[in-house]
Amino acid sequence: MWSKLLLDMKNLSVTKEPYDKEYEELGGRSLIAQYMMKNVPPTCEPLGKDNQLIICTSIFAGTRLTTAHRLSVGGKSPLTGGIKESNSGGSAAYQLAGHGIKLITVKDLPEEEGLWLLHIDAQGNASLEDASEYKGLNNYDFVEKMHEMYGDKVATISIGAAGERLYKSASLQITEFNSNHPSRAAARGGLGALMGSKGLKAVVIENPVERYQVEYADKQKFDELVSSFNKIVAAGAKKDPFHNIGTISTIEVTANNGVLPVDNFSGRLFPEYKEVGAGKFMNNLETRGGRNKVPCQPGCVVQCSNCYNDKDGKYLTSGFEYETLAIMGPNCHISDLDAVAQMDRICDNIGVDTIEAGNAVAMCMETGRIKWGDTQAALSLLKEMEEGTEFGRIMGDGCEAVGKYLGCKRIPVVKHQSLPGYDPRNTKGTGITYATSPMGADHTAGLTMGRAFDDCGRSAQAYASTKLQVAMCFSDSIMCLFAFANAANDLYLLGELMATLYGGTPDFGRISMLGVKTLLTERAYNKMAGIKAEEDRLPEFFYKEKSSATGSKFDIIDYELEVLFDF
Amino acid sequence: MIVVNDKIIKFYEGMTIADAIKEAGEMIDYMTIIMQDKSIIQYNQIDKKVSDGTNLKILRILSGG
Numbered sequence A: 001m002w003s004k005l006l007l008d009m010k011n012l013s014v015t016k017e018p019y020d021k022e023y024e025e026l027g028g029r030s031l032i033a034q035y036m037m038k039n040v041p042p043t044c045e046p047l048g049k050d051n052q053l054i055i056c057t058s059i060f061a062g063t064r065l066t067t068a069h070r071l072s073v074g075g076k077s078p079l080t081g082g083i084k085e086s087n088s089g090g091s092a093a094y095q096l097a098g099h100g101i102k103l104i105t106v107k108d109l110p111e112e113e114g115l116w117l118l119h120i121d122a123q124g125n126a127s128l129e130d131a132s133e134y135k136g137l138n139n140y141d142f143v144e145k146m147h148e149m150y151g152d153k154v155a156t157i158s159i160g161a162a163g164e165r166l167y168k169s170a171s172l173q174i175t176e177f178n179s180n181h182p183s184r185a186a187a188r189g190g191l192g193a194l195m196g197s198k199g200l201k202a203v204v205i206e207n208p209v210e211r212y213q214v215e216y217a218d219k220q221k222f223d224e225l226v227s228s229f230n231k232i233v234a235a236g237a238k239k240d241p242f243h244n245i246g247t248i249s250t251i252e253v254t255a256n257n258g259v260l261p262v263d264n265f266s267g268r269l270f271p272e273y274k275e276v277g278a279g280k281f282m283n284n285l286e287t288r289g290g291r292n293k294v295p296c297q298p299g300c301v302v303q304c305s306n307c308y309n310d311k312d313g314k315y316l317t318s319g320f321e322y323e324t325l326a327i328m329g330p331n332c333h334i335s336d337l338d339a340v341a342q343m344d345r346i347c348d349n350i351g352v353d354t355i356e357a358g359n360a361v362a363m364c365m366e367t368g369r370i371k372w373g374d375t376q377a378a379l380s381l382l383k384e385m386e387e388g389t390e391f392g393r394i395m396g397d398g399c400e401a402v403g404k405y406l407g408c409k410r411i412p413v414v415k416h417q418s419l420p421g422y423d424p425r426n427t428k429g430t431g432i433t434y435a436t437s438p439m440g441a442d443h444t445a446g447l448t449m450g451r452a453f454d455d456c457g458r459s460a461q462a463y464a465s466t467k468l469q470v471a472m473c474f475s476d477s478i479m480c481l482f483a484f485a486n487a488a489n490d491l492y493l494l495g496e497l498m499a500t501l502y503g504g505t506p507d508f509g510r511i512s513m514l515g516v517k518t519l520l521t522e523r524a525y526n527k528m529a530g531i532k533a534e535e536d537r538l539p540e541f542f543y544k545e546k547s548s549a550t551g552s553k554f555d556i557i558d559y560e561l562e563v564l565f566d567f
Numbered sequence B: 001m002i003v004v005n006d007k008i009i010k011f012y013e014g015m016t017i018a019d020a021i022k023e024a025g026e027m028i029d030y031m032t033i034i035m036q037d038k039s040i041i042q043y044n045q046i047d048k049k050v051s052d053g054t055n056l057k058i059l060r061i062l063s064g065g
């Protein structure tokens, strides 16, 4: 039987209990939505005692389904003030599943100042241990210490100085499979600050001596189906640029159609984009000894991750992704791939969202605090975040905090969360997703680029956004989106997998209804939290300023946004 | 001989990337990334000629990254 760990930070206790029957067929985003609706008051203070940090695995955790070991983190977001689920790869979910742990909840606040870590040893015993000696330690150094103590199979979920200082852009960093670098991030929404507010530095999970065995309704049939499903994903991956290159390849598509954000979402093209393009990335990997086709979690057949070295061939960063590149590169008029990789490393180390940090840097450029394209000045700003200077702390609170502080008129946020690497004027369905997603502007909530008839036109945009928002809700409950995308024509198999794992009918409706229910629950939660329908909008400048790349404005009318989820 | 996504097709003089893609029965649009050996080719540069022995990968972006 699956179990759950309940951490009470007031009493500094850990209790292990059987996992709830009512959540049996839930995992990831769907579990977080239902758990929060029942247990976390929507009006609670995000960094107060009533908020909870939720860490969980997916619906198919513990099975052989490829990428089933995605880690989801949830809570009321310190950044958006609404519900938040942020998920990540890495080896932590795999190790949790190995111990038979599906859910960890962290409630209340410590009565005394201090720092603790949750240690799950190889036998599955869980204890809260004093971690005050690691105070102020950033993620790379922290992980090295854990490896010295527990060996290289240990998985960690940790916060750096940013989380300890309660920056609203703070992330949780998760160690990557094999390389063990803390380079995978549950980055969006400032959940690292929520973890910091609980006084929890890390969850440290040792390799189990014996792996937990999942109970199946029909194991033989499940094994047959999962083999077929994994083969479909692997076959799709052969033609997937994320496998062959990495997610950075996305820039080759977005750079030419005005989707790539340039100079704080100016709507211009970035002629220098090849300097940070896929060709340059691949060439650097080859000449410097880095690698792509890296699985961030065991059993991933897409393997979109990478290990990127500096010009001297020394490890610089891994999990170097398109979103980071787009926002810290062209959106800051930076065309130096190594500088962006360096920024990625700093953000992973201190534990902040690269999208939020990149957009905050762009705010400084837009208002003239530093010059466009000034990589040294951009790196200095991140160093200020690391050191915790007065302005560094404002930077740590993200794009909107910096934009407001500097009097910027064009602040690219929805529900206080900054936009990822897609200009919504040139992929309007994505703009609808940014506006209406309960997560705020989020790259994992339903990007529609290439899915409506014409990305700059108006027809089918709302349709594409709704459909993908629902799909992302169930994808984020089941597996990594990039693997999921490769099986888009065979998703009915997921219904059959549900039936052979949990029993019941092999009906895809079980999966799709999970998506609808999750989305509607999240929207209801936000409404109860006081988030108004008028907040389902993009910033005004996207409606008023044309993208010079295409001549397109964001012209989706408010009514269309308001009725989007009237199912 | 040209290899397009593991499919072998016959080379002829004057063959373009577009010709090779067509022969291999692949489709492209603006979401496609073409890898010619180790270089990245934009989908609007498909009129470039290929030489014998070229390896082409026709890759399509499926989701944002």
Ligand code: SF4
Pocket (backbone or CB within 6 Å): A067, A089, A090, A294, A295, A296, A297, A300, A301, A302, A303, A304, A305, A480, A481, A482, A483
């Ligand atoms: S596709 Fe990429 S992000 Fe997803 S599990 Fe595999 S390596 Fe990790």
